[in-house]
Amino acid sequence: MDRRELLKTMGILSGSLLISDYVAAQENATSTLMENGKDQLSIQEFQKYYQTDRSFTNLENGFFGVMSEPVLHKFIENTRTVNSRLSGFARLEFPKLYRDALILTGTYLKLPSNSFIFTRNATEALNVAIQGYPLAAGDEVVLSQFDYDSMVETWEMLQKTKKIKLVYLEIPAHPESAAQIVELYKNAVTSRTKIVHLTHINHFTGLILPIKEITDALKPSGVKTILDAAHSFAHIDYSITELGADIVAINLHKWFGSPVGTGLLYVKPELISAMNPLFGDVKQKENSIYKLAHFGTTPFANIMTIGAAMAFQQQIAPAVKQNYLHGLKKTWIDGVQHLSAVEVLTPVSPEWSCAIGAFRMRNMDAKKVVDQLWTAHKILGVVRNLKGGDCIRITPQIYNTTADSERLVKALTVLNNS
Numbered sequence: 353m354d355r356r357e358l359l360k361t362m363g364i365l366s367g368s369l370l371i372s373d374y375v376a377a378q379e380n381a382t383s384t385l386m387e388n389g390k391d392q393l394s395i396q397e398f399q400k401y402y403q404t405d406r407s408f409t410n411l412e413n414g415f416f417g418v419m420s421e422p423v424l425h426k427f428i429e430n431t432r433t434v435n436s437r438l439s440g441f442a443r444l445e446f447p448k449l450y451r452d453a454l455i456l457t458g459t460y461l462k463l464p465s466n467s468f469i470f471t472r473n474a475t476e477a478l479n480v481a482i483q484g485y486p487l488a489a490g491d492e493v494v495l496s497q498f499d500y501d502s503m504v505e506t507w508e509m510l511q512k513t514k515k516i517k518l519v520y521l522e523i524p525a526h527p528e529s530a531a532q533i534v535e536l537y538k539n540a541v542t543s544r545t546k547i548v549h550l551t552h553i554n555h556f557t558g559l560i561l562p563i564k565e566i567t568d569a570l571k572p573s574g575v576k577t578i579l580d581a582a583h584s585f586a587h588i589d590y591s592i593t594e595l596g597a598d599i600v601a602i603n604l605h606k607w608f609g610s611p612v613g614t615g616l617l618y619v620k621p622e623l624i625s626a627m628n629p630l631f632g633d634v635k636q637k638e639n640s641i642y643k644l645a646h647f648g649t650t651p652f653a654n655i656m657t658i659g660a661a662m663a664f665q666q667q668i669a670p671a672v673k674q675n676y677l678h679g680l681k682k683t684w685i686d687g688v689q690h691l692s693a694v695e696v697l698t699p700v701s702p703e704w705s706c707a708i709g710a711f712r713m714r715n716m717d718a719k720k721v722v723d724q725l726w727t728a729h730k731i732l733g734v735v736r737n738l739k740g741g742d743c744i745r746i747t748p749q750i751y752n753t754t755a756d757s758e759r760l761v762k763a764l765t766v767l768n769n770s
Contacts, residue, residue: 393667395676395750401664402751408730409756413749414555414583414708415734417606419661426660427611430653446652453655457616460662461592468618469645470655474582475502477601477617480644481578482506484627485547485599489515492544494537496523497739498554500580507549517544523559525697527704530562534569541573548577550597552584556738556745557697558681558708560588567596576623582606582615587677588706589670592618599623607749610661611654617644673750677707680748680757685709687761691768697743710736710743713767718742721767729763 401420404410419427434441458465471477482503487493493507493516510516521540527533537548548570553560567577579597584590586608592600600618604610619627625638629646636643681698688694688711698709713721718735721744725731736745748756 392669392672395668395672398668398673399751399753404751408726408732409752409759410732411746411748411752411756411760412732412734413752414606414745414747416612417609418749418751419609419611420664423609423611423657423660423664427653427657430656433656434652442652446650446656449656450650453658456659456662461616461618463592463618464621466624466639466641467621468616469641471601471615471617471645472613472647472651473605473615474580474601474603475500475615476647477615478503478578478580479506480617480630481599481601481619481627482549483510483630484644485576485578486626486628487514487516487546490517490544491546492517492519492542494519494521494540494545494548496521496549496551498523498556498559499549499551500555500582501737503549503580519545523561525557525559526699527559530565533562534565537566538569541570541575545573545575548575550577550579552579552581552595553587553706553708555583555708556736556743557710558583558705558745558747559698560584560704560706563595563597571596583708586665586670586673588674604658604661608661608665611651611657613651613654614658619644674706675702677748677750678702678705680752680754681705681707681709681746683754683757684746684760684764685711687758688764688768691764693768694764697738707749708745708747710738710745711764712741712743713764716767718744724767725760725763728766729759731760731763 401422402418403421404418453470457463458468471480483506487510495504495507495518497520507518511518519540521536523533523536541548550561550563550566552563563579570577576598578599579595579601581592581600582603583606585602585604585606587606592602598620602616604614604616605612619641621639621641624641627644629643631646633643633646682700685696685698685700689696693713693715695712695714696709697711698705712718719742722733722735725733733744733746736743746760
């Protein structure tokens with residue numbers, strides 16, 4: 353069943369999912385979420401639900417996240433259900449499960465009705481937003497060197513096809529203050545600027561931008577903001593709507609622990625009418641968010657497992673999780689700051705970074721560093737092609753331990769002295 357047929361079956365396209373129904377359904381979903389989250393776990397208790405290969409130290413968790421055992425078991429169960437019950441299940445029962453997932457997700461994220469759709473990842477969500485926003489020749493879009501490569505390429509494509517102008521700014525790796533970042537964006541805006549593209553936590557160095565301060569500063573200009581929050585959702589604690597961005601894309605399969613292939617696009621309801629679908633669909637109302645959701649066959653089990661991921665994530669307080677992830681990063685950065693060959697590219701302060709960190713070695717090519725970490729120490733990191741020089745990104749996850757960070761410190765000390 354493709355997404356449009358699915359939504360029609362659900363009654364969303366015909367308008368039966370009214371705001372009043374949505375609010376009432378959210379009340380029931382809220383009770384469920386509160387019940388699921390009533391007994392929160394310590395880090396050590398939470399970690400027991402992850403079973404990962406410990407024959408190597410995986411510090412490359414920025415690629416995709418890990419499902420906890422309860423979520424994985426639910427995903428396998430859901431996959432078996434779809435695989436055994438086939439179209440009868442998909443056509444007759446799944447529509448209600450999809451609707452329930454929408455309502456539960458809206459409740460969990462505190463999003464209003466008609467403001468978000470499920471996507472397969474944040475890249476797809478951002479493509480829907482970027483290519484769907486009405487732009488004309490000469491319109492300007494502001495980007496930075498920390499924006500995700502694939503999204504920059506999408507904007508570069510529109511530079512060729514729509515003749516828009518791209519304005520690039522340089523964000524310091526170690527900012528002096530939030531005000532400094534805000535001024536950079538304000539100064540980049542002109543009378544021709546239509547969009548400012550922001551990345552909440554970049555995938556190179558893990559720098560956290562002060563998004564709320566930036567969006568507040570840009571509001572008087574009328575410029576719209578598209579926020580790439582692929583790496584920040586369930587990584588640091590915040591509310592999507594409180595950030596103030598007009599359009600937000602997140603991944604559910606990185607820090608949230610849903611199956612790979614789950615993402616979400618949020619669009620302020622008042623902007624929906626102006627948006628154009630990336631995939632042709634002329635049967636939706638202009639002000640319906642679902643006109644942007646015509647992707648083809650739905651990954652049934654993925655959607656069915658989102659609720660399990662929510663229930664599990666509610667077992668730990670967001671601040672506890674964030675502080676632990678920051679501590680893992682701080683341990684290795686503090687341990688290598690003094691090494692003469694190591695250049696740390698990530699501020700250690702929790703204001704500016706959480707789990708993700710990056711470094712370069714002055715005496716060794718980045719790829720060689722990654723190769724040496726793997727072959728000699730069985731530590732996995734990844735090279736990121738950052739403007740100004742490649743870097744090595746280190747990304748621990750909630751299942752990692754302080755000993756994993758300390759193992760990296762020992763390995764880099766060896767490389768530094770070699």
